Amino acid sequence: MFRNNYDNDSVTFSPQGRIFQVEYASEAVKQGSVVVGIASKTHTVLVALKRNAEELSSYQKKVIGIDEHFGIALAGLASDARVLSNFMKQQALASKMTYGRPIPLERIVAQIGDRAQTSTQVYGKRPYGVGLLIAGVDETGPHLFEFQPSGMTQEMIACAIGARSQMARTYLERHLDEFADASRDELIKHGLLALKESLSQDKELTVDNASVGVTGLAQDGKRKIESFKLYDGGEVAPLLEAALESAEPASGDTTVEGESMEVDT
Amino acid sequence: MNHLPQAWGRPRDDVYGPYDASYLQSGHPQTHTKSPIVTGTSVLAVKFQDGVVIAADNLASYGSLARFTDVKRLRPFNSKCIVGFGGDVSDMQYLDRLLNSLDVVENYSSEGHSLNAKNLHTYLSKVMYKRRSEINPLWNQMLVAGLDGDDKPFLSSIDLLGTTFSSPTLATGFGAHLAQPLLRKVADDESKVAGVTKERAIEAVKECMKVLFYRDARSLDRYSIAIITKEGGVELKEDEQLEGQSWAFAETIRGYGRTQEV
Numbered sequence: 001m002f003r004n005n006y007d008n009d010s011v012t013f014s015p016q017g018r019i020f021q022v023e024y025a026s027e028a029v030k031q032g033s034v035v036v037g038i039a040s041k042t043h044t045v046l047v048a049l050k051r052n053a054e055e056l057s058s059y060q061k062k063v064i065g066i067d068e069h070f071g072i073a074l075a076g077l078a079s080d081a082r083v084l085s086n087f088m089k090q091q092a093l094a095s096k097m098t099y100g101r102p103i104p105l106e107r108i109v110a111q112i113g114d115r116a117q118t119s120t121q122v123y124g125k126r127p128y129g130v131g132l133l134i135a136g137v138d139e140t141g142p143h144l145f146e147f148q149p150s151g152m153t154q155e156m157i158a159c160a161i162g163a164r165s166q167m168a169r170t171y172l173e174r175h176l177d178e179f180a181d182a183s184r185d186e187l188i189k190h191g192l193l194a195l196k197e198s199l200s201q202d203k204e205l206t207v208d209n210a211s212v213g214v215t216g217l218a219q220d221g222k223r224k225i226e227s228f229k230l231y232d233g234g235e236v237a238p239l240l241e242a243a244l245e246s247a248e249p250a251s252g253d254t255t256v257e258g259e260s261m262e263v264d265t
Numbered sequence: 266m267n268h269l270p271q272a273w274g275r276p277r278d279d280v281y282g283p284y285d286a287s288y289l290q291s292g293h294p295q296t297h298t299k300s301p302i303v304t305g306t307s308v309l310a311v312k313f314q315d316g317v318v319i320a321a322d323n324l325a326s327y328g329s330l331a332r333f334t335d336v337k338r339l340r341p342f343n344s345k346c347i348v349g350f351g352g353d354v355s356d357m358q359y360l361d362r363l364l365n366s367l368d369v370v371e372n373y374s375s376e377g378h379s380l381n382a383k384n385l386h387t388y389l390s391k392v393m394y395k396r397r398s399e400i401n402p403l404w405n406q407m408l409v410a411g412l413d414g415d416d417k418p419f420l421s422s423i424d425l426l427g428t429t430f431s432s433p434t435l436a437t438g439f440g441a442h443l444a445q446p447l448l449r450k451v452a453d454d455e456s457k458v459a460g461v462t463k464e465r466a467i468e469a470v471k472e473c474m475k476v477l478f479y480r481d482a483r484s485l486d487r488y489s490i491a492i493i494t495k496e497g498g499v500e501l502k503e504d505e506q507l508e509g510q511s512w513a514f515a516e517t518i519r520g521y522g523r524t525q526e527v
Contacts, residue, residue, distance in 0.1 A: 098387065100383060101384045104378040107374050110375070139377065140377040140378065
């Protein structure tokens, strides 16, 4: 009997000043599996936890390369993300064709922000049910942006969205100061460890369910960029190994100590 | 049906009253440029070790009439590049407005990103090719001078067909015939550019402007010249006067309508 009358469309405010359809769209983001993004002075990484709908199916793609200089990671409705990523691919290509210039990230992010906002203000449309992390490099260096279904976008140093992402954000907040000067490998490591924090007890990171995307400034020439590289499947193995190894020793040492103490008693 | 073709296919006035033509397009026929009207002549440009120098005179001719003597044909873009226009002046003014709106959009949409000469050249080439594909070309040849993404000197040409090419020295219009061979003495190859000083490049361009004024009947002795370098940005001077003219050679010319001495 207490039906909510203000959530039938995305253009009606509730008396409390809320737009329920937009809030429901944000819930869709929270149901998606977690993705983490971090930016340093030289690189950006996107790290994602992939899910498979059933044992027999493949894993859902979480990190998508858009152009040579940037990519996205998604949490929420993958089909909505596909619409947005196709749009971004078109815009990136258009910029390359008409100006011979890789599209500035700030601009492409503003464009999808505007698109998403429109669907919260036009009758008959619905908000995108997906959150994105957009990471890449342009003329002004590495950038990481967060995009939400409301159309809100903001630049971040590090960010995590999706299910149980609070745990990952806590990790990121704890290590915030280390990111700016982190190397490529360290940044990937931080990304994977943040992702690991958010896993439920019975899960762990494997080559099947982890995806990593990296972009950065190339080490040799200042202007040249290291183009977006997606690590998937077997390619993730060395990255996972390096990250988990660095996390283990502390706990490894204590167990060794524990054992020796047991021997003593 | 009566004898007036204008009335054919329309309701008869004597039956339905005067025909209300107000909803029809009042329009004139669509017109395409088939030849330029008011024209600018040569644009010259030379790359040197750390920049580009570009020049064009201030004349807009109406056929063979020197109609407008204060037309600026070098257009700065976002304080980093210069576009030099040859050909139709009204199309130049259209492109000027187009570049203006591009500049506004670029400045509003984000900070820290600006189009360099190479980006601008790519953009203009697409504009020109689109128009030629509509069989309604913008009747210009342009030189784009400035610095590319690596702050290296950049110089390239676009014409009314959207054709592009680049070279250490470029000239449009009459200058393509008369000045280009002279400019190639300064640098005929990309590898020579590093050895060309700013002074040498300016001197060569000024000399060619003079030669063009001697022999091109659509030219003027007042001109604009711009120097683009990484350090100095764009230095544009729009009211220069040709110096050191010597018309002694004219005495020896026979023919071409000059009174014949037997």
